[in-house]
Amino acid sequence: MSLRLPLISAVMASAGLLLFISSRWPASLRYRYDWCRGIALQWLVAAGGCVLVLLSDVRYHGYYFERSIRPGDLLQVRLEEPVQAKKKTLKTIAAIRYVISGNTRVPAKGRLLIYLQIDSNAMQLRQGDQLLINSNTVPVSRSGNPGAFDYRRYCAWQQIYRQAYLQSSAWQLLHEQDECFVRRWLRESRIYCLQTLQQYIGGREAALAAALLIGYRYELDVDMVQDYTNTGIVHIIAISGMHLAMIYGALLWLLSWWPAHRFSDVTKGTLIIVLLWAFTLLTGGAASVLRATVMFTFLTLGRFMLERHTNVYNTLAASAFLLLCYEPRLLLDVGFQLSYLAVLSIVVAYRRLYYQWQFDNKWMNKCWDMTALTLAAQLFTLPVSLYYFHQFPLYFLPANMIAVPLSTVVLYGEIVLLITGRIPVIADVIGPLLKIIMQCMNTLVAQIGHWPGALIADMHIHLFSVLCLYACIGGLLLWIIHHRRQGLQLTLIAMTCWTTGEMFLRLNEQHQHKMVVYNIPGHTVVEMVNGHRIYSVAGEVMADALYDRYLKPAHVVYGATYRGMVNTCVEACTFPGFRVLAVGNKRLVVVDSVLPEMHPEKKLRTDYLLLSHNPHVDIRQLEQIFDADCYIFDASNTLRNIQQWKSDCYVLTLRFFSVPDQGAYVVNF
Structure with missing residues (x-):
């Protein structure tokens, strides 16, 4: 920041100076060189955006926790998300509130990714609880495998740069309650919604209902989410602008009885805006919901308070500008991009497409209306969807035609259920009806998702x-x-x-020639890429689930059309404790067991030395046997062993690469 901020300031000063000078030009000169003023103004806006990005980065804040922690300090944190059960741990995100050093408590800021050891106490933690934890944090991990999702970058755009693994003895629950009224009201409202839906709907449909209404997706069934993804309607179970548009329409309908009057219009507008923002806060403020809320706020202000009709393009641009001023990182949020592109696509193409055909039959006309809307929304979102998700659901149109009307009924029914939740006689009727509707919707979506050719996958585009x-x-x-x-x-x-x-x-x-050491926890996989062919050099055979998760994305990125066996491209020499492999024009030594006592007259020359599956070896012993350009520690080793090997390499000034820390090792040759 010390270098970037002065550079940005210089650009802003130059642009401002150019604007000031050009304003003093004669009228004829200003008209002729008006493009200079336009360029200067664009520079000023762009530089201002860069300043906002830098200033909003919590790492540059004076209270960022990493600036003040010392060994032995403690952190007081508040859980921002519910605790989610993973395979071996519990996961949540926490906001850091204080750094505690001895008897001193210093206010601090930052967010932390926390993994907890599974036990009964950790399972009882709830969103909003405050914990006292140690300050031993590490950077957010990432696989770094070619074609894999960059989780570290994803967390960084949410201002999460560190993570911590806490055993049962490494944290303590604090009984402090210092939530503000709004935060406490939102937490209690969310709890009431979840309890009511679970009580009267139950099962996995209750989780779907919570996702539809308040964006609570932590308990969704994995197979059900995959069905919705395969049919291109995952936006149904992700709270979005569509849901807010339904609520906005319902509010207009409910308040339509109120006679039009200056005072009543202002009251109606204020009530609608307050309810929309309350719902947005209740759902957690996703990017798509924020976009819709800001847009509907502008529409409400123009209609009820200013008595003006707004231009939809201006409203769209103004909402994007305000949201990016609030959080510049939203620009790279996938939901933010898809939300604005979908609205822009509908505005541009929907009406023109709809008026291409008109039907005398009322229901046929409504069906075509929905079809035109669905097709128009795909116009600008398709390239971005292919870029991020690398797949295209072929039957998105019939899936939308079924799921959108049913989800609309479910959403309005859930609102009625929450209102009547304290009246069991009514709620006992509404809840089962909603469950039946959602079961029908899930069944139909699952059937569409299993039609032949339902999903065109592996569409990797740049x-x-x-x-x-x-x-x-x-x-x-x-x-x-x-x-x-x-x-x-x-x-x-x-x-x-x-x-x-x-x-x-x-x-x-x-013409590509690469060697890839993959980052797969507990496994060793080394592959050689030769053109469109990929050969397995070292490691075990991967199960289908592991192959799809770790290896398949890399094969798609490299355009691999053939997978060869190890003996088709590698001449392997096996010695006690290690193997020597020829990878293209490079030599790779794999050490995966105890080495015998060896004192060679001449060191064995190798390009890469790979330590695999926790061999009981010492770096000093290896250095006496091998002359290696680079030591590689793959993800089949424990972190404790890797840390010891790294320390030894630092002392001996040896070049090394830690796959669990730095991601997959990819070398071109």
Whole structure:
């Protein structure tokens, strides 16, 4: 920040100076060089955005906890999320409130990813509880495997940079209650919603109901989520702008009896805005919900208070500007991007598509209306969806046609259920009815998800391809809507660039030669990439689930079309305690057991030395036997052994690479 902030300040000062000087030019000169003022203004806005990004980074804040902790200090934290059960641990996110050093308690800021040892006390922790923990934190881990999801980067955009694993004796529950009224009301409201839904609906449908209503997704069934993902309607179970639009429409309908009057309009507008923001806070304030809330706030202000009709493009741009000023990192949030692209796509294409066909039959017209809306929403979201998720649900249209109406009924029914939750006679009727509707919806969605060819997977595209796709879409819209021949020319140019880029990419793939040591906990896997062929060099055979999670994304990225066995490309020499493998024009030594006492006259020359499955060896012993360019510690070793080996390498000034710490080891040759 010490270097970037002065540079950004210099850009802002230059842009401001240019704007000031240009304002003193004669009118004729200002008109001729007005583009200079435009460029200066863009510089000023962009530099201001960079300043906001830097200033919003908690690491540069004076109270960031890493600036003040010392060995032996404690951290007082508050749990921001419910505790989630994983395979071997419990996971949650905590906000740091104080650094405790001796008898001193210093206010601190920051967020921490916490993994807890599973026990009865940890299972009883709830959102909002405060804990006293030790300050032994490490950077957020990541696999670093090619094509894998970068979890460290994902956490960083949420301002989470450190994580901690806490055994049962490493934390203590504090009985402090210093929540503000709003936070306490939101927590109690959320608890009431969850308890009511569980009481009157129950089962996995209660978890689905909680996700539909308040965005509580921590108890969703994994198979059910996969069914909704395969059919392209996962937005149904992720609280979004669609849900807020339903609530906004319901509020307008409920308040339609109120006679129009200046005072009543202001009261209605205020009530709608308060209820919308209360619902947004209750759901946790996801990016898509914030977008919809800000937009509906502008619409309400214009309609009920200012008596003006707003331009939807201005409203969309203003809401994005305000949200990015509040949190600049939302720009890279997938939900934020898809939400704005979907709304922009609907605004641009929905009406034009809908009026292409009109039906005399009322229900046919409504069906076409929903179809046009669904198709229009896909126009601008498709390239981004392919870029992030690498798949395309082929039957998204019938799935939406079924799930959207049913989920609308469920959402309104849940609101009625919560209102009548204290009246068992009514709630006992509504709850089972909602459960039956959700069971029907889940069954239909699951059946659609298992139709032949329901999901086209492994569609890996690069950012350049995304830009070309948007250029094609923009050109087609310009040609079809405005009848501009330049739009067709732009489309053809974009398609040519896209095809040329893909051709160069495939040519590069044919000439690639890599060695990859994967980061798979408890396993050793080393592969060699040779063109479009991938060979297993060392390690065990992966189960299907592990292959799909760790290896398949890398094979898709590298364009692998063939997987070979170890004996097709490797000449292996086995000695007591280690193996010597030829990987292309490099030599790899794998040490996975105890080495015998060896005192060679000449050290064995190797490019890479891989320690696997916790061999009882000492780095000094290895250094006397091997002349290795790089020592590699893979994820099959314990962290304690890796830490000891790293310390020895530091002392002996040996080059090393720790796969669990630094991610998969990829080398080109």
